[in-house]
Amino acid sequence: MSFLIGQQMTGGYGAADILHDCTIGVDKGEIAVIVGPNGAGKSTAMKAVFGMLPLRHGQVLFDGEDVTLLKPEERVLKGMGFVPQTHNVFISLSVEENLEMGAFIRQDDIRDSIAQVYDLFPILKEKRKQPAGQLSGGQRQQVAVGRALMTHPKVLMLDEPTAGVSPIVMDELFDRILEIARLDVAILMVEQNAKQALEIADKGYVLVQGRNRFTDSGEALLANSEVRRAFLGG
Amino acid sequence: MIDVINAAALLGNFLVIPGLTYGSQLALGALGVTLVYSVLRFSNFAHGETMAFGAMLTILVTWGLQALGVSIQPLPTALLALPFGIIGTIAFTLLIDRSVYAYHRQRKASPVVFLIVSIGVMFVMGGLIRFIIGPNDQIFFDGARFIISARDFKRMTGLEEGLAIRMTQAVTILTAIVIVILLFWFLNHTRTGKSMRAYSDNENLALLSGINPQRVVMITWILVATLATIAGTLYGLDKSFKPFVYMQLLLPIFASAIVGGVGNPLGAIAGGYVIAFSELILTFAYKKVIQYLTPDGIEIESLMQILGTDYKIAVSFIILVIVLVVRPTGLFQGKTL
Numbered sequence: 001m002s003f004l005i006g007q008q009m010t011g012g013y014g015a016a017d018i019l020h021d022c023t024i025g026v027d028k029g030e031i032a033v034i035v036g037p038n039g040a041g042k043s044t045a046m047k048a049v050f051g052m053l054p055l056r057h058g059q060v061l062f063d064g065e066d067v068t069l070l071k072p073e074e075r076v077l078k079g080m081g082f083v084p085q086t087h088n089v090f091i092s093l094s095v096e097e098n099l100e101m102g103a104f105i106r107q108d109d110i111r112d113s114i115a116q117v118y119d120l121f122p123i124l125k126e127k128r129k130q131p132a133g134q135l136s137g138g139q140r141q142q143v144a145v146g147r148a149l150m151t152h153p154k155v156l157m158l159d160e161p162t163a164g165v166s167p168i169v170m171d172e173l174f175d176r177i178l179e180i181a182r183l184d185v186a187i188l189m190v191e192q193n194a195k196q197a198l199e200i201a202d203k204g205y206v207l208v209q210g211r212n213r214f215t216d217s218g219e220a221l222l223a224n225s226e227v228r229r230a231f232l233g234g
Numbered sequence: 235m236i237d238v239i240n241a242a243a244l245l246g247n248f249l250v251i252p253g254l255t256y257g258s259q260l261a262l263g264a265l266g267v268t269l270v271y272s273v274l275r276f277s278n279f280a281h282g283e284t285m286a287f288g289a290m291l292t293i294l295v296t297w298g299l300q301a302l303g304v305s306i307q308p309l310p311t312a313l314l315a316l317p318f319g320i321i322g323t324i325a326f327t328l329l330i331d332r333s334v335y336a337y338h339r340q341r342k343a344s345p346v347v348f349l350i351v352s353i354g355v356m357f358v359m360g361g362l363i364r365f366i367i368g369p370n371d372q373i374f375f376d377g378a379r380f381i382i383s384a385r386d387f388k389r390m391t392g393l394e395e396g397l398a399i400r401m402t403q404a405v406t407i408l409t410a411i412v413i414v415i416l417l418f419w420f421l422n423h424t425r426t427g428k429s430m431r432a433y434s435d436n437e438n439l440a441l442l443s444g445i446n447p448q449r450v451v452m453i454t455w456i457l458v459a460t461l462a463t464i465a466g467t468l469y470g471l472d473k474s475f476k477p478f479v480y481m482q483l484l485l486p487i488f489a490s491a492i493v494g495g496v497g498n499p500l501g502a503i504a505g506g507y508v509i510a511f512s513e514l515i516l517t518f519a520y521k522k523v524i525q526y527l528t529p530d531g532i533e534i535e536s537l538m539q540i541l542g543t544d545y546k547i548a549v550s551f552i553i554l555v556i557v558l559v560v561r562p563t564g565l566f567q568g569k570t571l
């Protein structure tokens with residue numbers, strides 16, 4: 001049983017189901033990566049795990065507790081953090097205000113947490129007074145991740161954190177994500193750059209049309225010739 | 235030289251000070267419209283009536299205080315009554331939200347539905363106001379009329395033209411400055427204010443961050459009711475209180491908000507002064523000013539007025555149309571606080 005697991009999830013946005021009996025999970029200190037073609041339901045699966053989508057079947061367990069019926073903000077309180085694929089920063093708020101809003105549910109002193117985020121992403125400290133909307137794509141993603149880290153989540157869910165950034169920035173972001181995982185945070189992430197992501201993944205899920213197609217360790221998926229041919233471009 | 239100073243005093247008396255006063259009233263009104271637009275995401279047509287409602291409550295309390303003999307000479311008693319008017323208007327606004335808007339919010343109704351509902355609220359409030367205080371002019375101003383009267387000014391300076399500053403004008407401008415500073419401080423430096431800006435920027439992410447939308451909505455209405463009551467009372471003190479005038483004020487107020495860029499509070503303030511000064515500059519009779527500035531003996535037949543004062547309300551309408559055609563985003567862009 002994984003630390004966080006969405007089990008046999010079935011559901012969608014309206015009448016039609018997008019997810020069919022889909023299962024994804026991750027353990028502490030582990031990186032789990034979801035890959036698959038566009039429209040496969042990767043983002044939908046993430047939203048389902050975070051409670052932003054009603055499930056018709058299946059359940060979500062977190063730290064041994066059934067959280068299926070909890071609202072997203074209640075899951076934040078339990079120790080889950082989520083960086084959505086799009087619109088994941090407050091563009092008109094400064095970098096620092098974004099971090100403050102990430103910690104909105106906390107009542108204690110948040111200065112240490114802000115300092116930690118600045119240690120992880122030094123560029124954000126330089127730009128802390130700037131509106132997040134004025135930053136480059138890579139810097140914005142750092143703000144987005146930083147915002148989610150402000151509650152010290154036990155599990156961090158990232159939907160395409162490297163979308164639209166240069167390869168150098170991507171490597172840099174992956175390094176930071178590995179660093180976060182080393183703090184015993186479980187990381188569940190969706191990635192377009194499937195090859196690079198599976199290289200740092202402990203566990204990989206290949207989703208197709210809302211269903212689990214392949215589930216294995218990152219290494220094994222990279223070695224699987226069928227996966228390589230169909231999803232990793234040879 | 236003395237003629238130039240006389241011309242300046244004349245312009246100051248009839249253009250600059252009235253413009254700053256009227257602009258401050260519009261700016262406070264437009265701020266309320268902009269807050270509703272950027273947080274609740276609809277154009278609130280009931281805002282003019284909310285101003286009238288707040289002013290009405292303040293007037294009723296003012297009369298009560300006057301009857302009790304309470305006064306804060308030389309300041310108008312209405313300032314003392316204002317907090318009561320604000321509290322009553324907040325309560326009424328929250329009641330309307332609970333009983334009317336909350337239902338449509340729950341159903342995630344479109345902004346057009348909200349707009350139409352707000353027109354309904356406008357008519358109901360308008361009726362209620364006329365029912366309580368009647369449709370007529372109400373005078374509730376007391377205290378000293380002038381800080382500097384034209385006669386004093388002339389005696390002090392020896393000029394031919396007087397630059398008068400009425401008490402209501404000074405009170406309006408100063409109150410507007412204080413309120414705007416407080417509002418911006420609240421939005422930019424308090425946790426609650428920042429959470430309002432965050433909600434207005436990105437509702438979904440605000441929910442993910444644990445910001446309670448009900449609380450944000452409530453605080454927005456509290457701010458809107460406060461701004462509306464202050465704007466309505468200041469306008470009533472300066473001109474006079476007449477319910478139907480507030481409905482007419484809706485046009486220049488919306489024009490101010492749109493000229494500045496709807497949803498942007500700085501824009502609302504700038505827009506208020508742009509509209510106020512445009513109205514005054516275009517309808518001012520420049521005859522006397524020109525007489526001061528030209529050599530003696532030149533006869534000027536006309537009033538030297540660009541538009542008759544009857545067209546005052548048309549000015550904001552024309553500016554509104556021009557802005558919507560040429561630069562729909564307004565002076566300052568953005569739909570967020």
Ligand SMILES: Nc1ncnc2c1ncn2[C@@H]1O[C@H](COP(=O)(O)OP(=O)(O)O)[C@@H](O)[C@H]1O
Nearest residue numbers: 013014018036037038039040041042043044045
């Ligand atoms: N908000 C939404 N409402 C309705 N359908 C949606 C919504 N978001 C995504 N979909 C549909 O769900 C399917 C899966 O989308 P998504 O989960 O975003 O795919 P992926 O992230 O794998 O690219 C697509 O067919 C998409 O059109």
Ligand SMILES: [Mg+2]
Nearest residue numbers: 042043044085
């Ligand atoms: Mg996606």
